[in-house]
Amino acid sequence: MTPQDQVVDIDALETEFQERIDAEKKIEPKDWMPEAYRRTLIRQISQHAHSEVVGQLPEGNWITRAPSLRRKAILLAKVQDEAGHGLYLYSAAETLGSSREQMVDDLHAGKAKYSSIFNYPTLSWADVPAIGWLVDGAAIVNQVALCRTSYGPYSRAMIRVCKEESFHARQGFEGMLALARGNEAQKKMCQDAINRYWWPALMMFGPSDADSPNSAQSMKWKIKRFSNDELRQKFVDQTVPQIEYLGMEVPDADCKWNEERGHYDIGEMPWEEFFAVIKGHGPCNHERLQARQKAHDEGNWVREAALAYQKKQADKKQSVA
Amino acid sequence: MSELTQQDALFTYTLRLADNALILGHRLSEWCGHGPFLEEDIGVINTALDLLGRCRMLYSYAGEVEGKGRDEDDLAYHRDEREFTNYLLMEQPKGDFAYTTIRQFYADVWNLHFYTELCNSKDETLAAIAKKVVKECRYHFRHNAEWVKRLGDGTEESIQRMNEAIAEASRFVNEMFEMDNVDQMMVDAGIGVDLNEVKAKWIASVDEVFAEATLQRPEPEYDRSGGRLGLHTEQLGFLLAEMQYVQRCHPGLQW
Ligand SMILES: [Fe+2]
Ligand SMILES: [Fe+2]
Ligand SMILES: [Fe+2]
Numbered sequence: 147m148t149p150q151d152q153v154v155d156i157d158a159l160e161t162e163f164q165e166r167i168d169a170e171k172k173i174e175p176k177d178w179m180p181e182a183y184r185r186t187l188i189r190q191i192s193q194h195a196h197s198e199v200v201g202q203l204p205e206g207n208w209i210t211r212a213p214s215l216r217r218k219a220i221l222l223a224k225v226q227d228e229a230g231h232g233l234y235l236y237s238a239a240e241t242l243g244s245s246r247e248q249m250v251d252d253l254h255a256g257k258a259k260y261s262s263i264f265n266y267p268t269l270s271w272a273d274v275p276a277i278g279w280l281v282d283g284a285a286i287v288n289q290v291a292l293c294r295t296s297y298g299p300y301s302r303a304m305i306r307v308c309k310e311e312s313f314h315a316r317q318g319f320e321g322m323l324a325l326a327r328g329n330e331a332q333k334k335m336c337q338d339a340i341n342r343y344w345w346p347a348l349m350m351f352g353p354s355d356a357d358s359p360n361s362a363q364s365m366k367w368k369i370k371r372f373s374n375d376e377l378r379q380k381f382v383d384q385t386v387p388q389i390e391y392l393g394m395e396v397p398d399a400d401c402k403w404n405e406e407r408g409h410y411d412i413g414e415m416p417w418e419e420f421f422a423v424i425k426g427h428g429p430c431n432h433e434r435l436q437a438r439q440k441a442h443d444e445g446n447w448v449r450e451a452a453l454a455y456q457k458k459q460a461d462k463k464q465s466v467a
Numbered sequence: 468m469s470e471l472t473q474q475d476a477l478f479t480y481t482l483r484l485a486d487n488a489l490i491l492g493h494r495l496s497e498w499c500g501h502g503p504f505l506e507e508d509i510g511v512i513n514t515a516l517d518l519l520g521r522c523r524m525l526y527s528y529a530g531e532v533e534g535k536g537r538d539e540d541d542l543a544y545h546r547d548e549r550e551f552t553n554y555l556l557m558e559q560p561k562g563d564f565a566y567t568t569i570r571q572f573y574a575d576v577w578n579l580h581f582y583t584e585l586c587n588s589k590d591e592t593l594a595a596i597a598k599k600v601v602k603e604c605r606y607h608f609r610h611n612a613e614w615v616k617r618l619g620d621g622t623e624e625s626i627q628r629m630n631e632a633i634a635e636a637s638r639f640v641n642e643m644f645e646m647d648n649v650d651q652m653m654v655d656a657g658i659g660v661d662l663n664e665v666k667a668k669w670i671a672s673v674d675e676v677f678a679e680a681t682l683q684r685p686e687p688e689y690d691r692s693g694g695r696l697g698l699h700t701e702q703l704g705f706l707l708a709e710m711q712y713v714q715r716c717h718p719g720l721q722w
Contacts, residue, residue: 202500206499209496209499210493210496210710211709213544213713213714213717214540214544215522215540218496218519219516219519219520222496222512222515222516222519225499225500225512226499226509226513229505229512232505233509271722321722328720437500437501440501441501444503445502445564447625448504448618449503449504450621451617451625452617454621454625455620
């Protein structure tokens with residue numbers, strides 16, 4: 147094959163690839179794919195994996211202080227699920243030729259991102275159910291769309307993850323409801339958590355479409371299937387009635403039902419804050435990365451010992467054989 | 468002092484088991500999100516969840532036996548240090564992963580042999596709880612014995628850390644086999660387990676795993692005890708302060 151033929155071949159492959167995508171066929175690990183598609187997916191899936199792992203921290207902060215044994219058990223199981231999601235997602239990213247070690251190093255080096263929502267502190271018990279309901283709730287809106295994403299392993303991981311996220315969101319809402327039906331102190335806690343988590347949850351959908359540079363290509367490749375603003379609207383529309391049901395207030399004076407659009411309007415989002423958190427200047431960016439790095443560093447000797455032991459066992463087997 | 472009734476003894480007996488599960492599970496849950504790697508984060512939480520489930524069954528039953536209307540949360544959140552009856556080993560800070568592994572392994576071996584015997588209890592509820600719990604105990608024992616071997620026969624650093632952890636834990640071991648009048652009454656009634664028998668099995672199992680792990684089990688220079696009388700180390704107060712504070716600040720509410 148001459149180099150000339152190869153160029154032609156790549157064009158043909160790209161066309162064929164796009165045809166498969168357009169025909170709603172899944173791309174599998176062994177299939178040919180454009181380098182940029184692979185890179186985009188590794189970036190997106192590893193970011194998602196990091197979000198699950200870093201996402202253990204804010205809620206994990208309340209495990210030892212949960213107000214009842216039942217809530218403690220629900221919370222522990224939830225945080226465990228998130229660790230499990232991290233695991234499937236790292237595996238999905240590995241099918242694209244990336245290694246978990248590399249991905250984790252990139253996280254610790256500040257090169258890889260994770261969802262900014264986890265850079266907010268959990269300051270009262272109410273933050274735990276608020277996160278389950280709002281954050282997992284927003285994640286579901288994003289991820290239901292990803293269940294049909296073009297890359298097979300990612301799509302399958304999302305189907306599994308979504309089932310568990312829905313369970314988390316329901317439990318979170320149920321926890322909020324207990325507070326909303328409680329005494330004054332509990333109601334205050336509940337409203338305060340909504341006030342602090344409302345905008346950060348809406349920002350989970352990313353910048354508005356006008357400012358979202360990667361979106362068009364991702365839509366064409368069917369990695370992404372709806373725009374950031376469409377997904378955000380969907381979340382707002384489903385969540386505002388839930389806040390009303392709780393008897394709480396939406397912390398946005400401009401939030402109103404728009405009869406004409408058939409959607410809720412919302413006020414101006416605090417974008418300055420959003421970009422500051424993305425840059426690493428949010429309330430907990432520093433602490434979250436530090437905690438992950440510390441766990442990793444303190445685990446070094448454990449991982450080394452496990453490898454050394456495995457090698458010794460293998461050597462023993464060999465000398466017997 | 469009034470005489471110990473069988474009902475009192477059963478209450479105390481059940482409560483002690485519950486306290487051990489709660490406090491050990493609490494220490495383990497402190498690893499959540501901070502484990503040495505993701506798979507083991509999940510593993511540690513698994514065990515913590517089992518212990519939490521176990522303490523809930525035991526507290527509920529203790530409350531029922533007591534007959535004063537106390538539920539699991541009253542017993543877990545509204546008692547002070549002096550009323551907690553867990554063994555001192557359970558309340559010690561989590562330390563490094565070597566200490567957590569050794570402490571957990573010691574507890575796993577104790578639990579395995581204890582709950583295996585408790586399956587034969589004449590108290591139907593305790594026997595039923597034990598039958599459920601013993602399955603978890605077998606799993607915890609296998610899982611942790613593997614870690615003892617990996618770390619005990621791993622690198623120079625891991626071996627050193629394991630030896631330090633063993634030395635550190637050793638003074639709390641014998642407390643786990645002390646028999647008092649509550650134990651004796653429960654054994655005599657065919658409800659409880661003879662801890663002398665548990666001790667013999669505990670030593671045999673630990674020594675077997677340690678031999679494979681190339682570790683030594685030292686005889687402690689001296690023993691610490693008192694947990695069952697509420698005479699704890701200074702560590703427990705902080706654990707309870709953290710664990711109980713929301714409930715204590717807002718008592719009597721639904722969460
Ligand atoms: Fe997620
Ligand atoms: Fe998740
Ligand atoms: Fe979740």
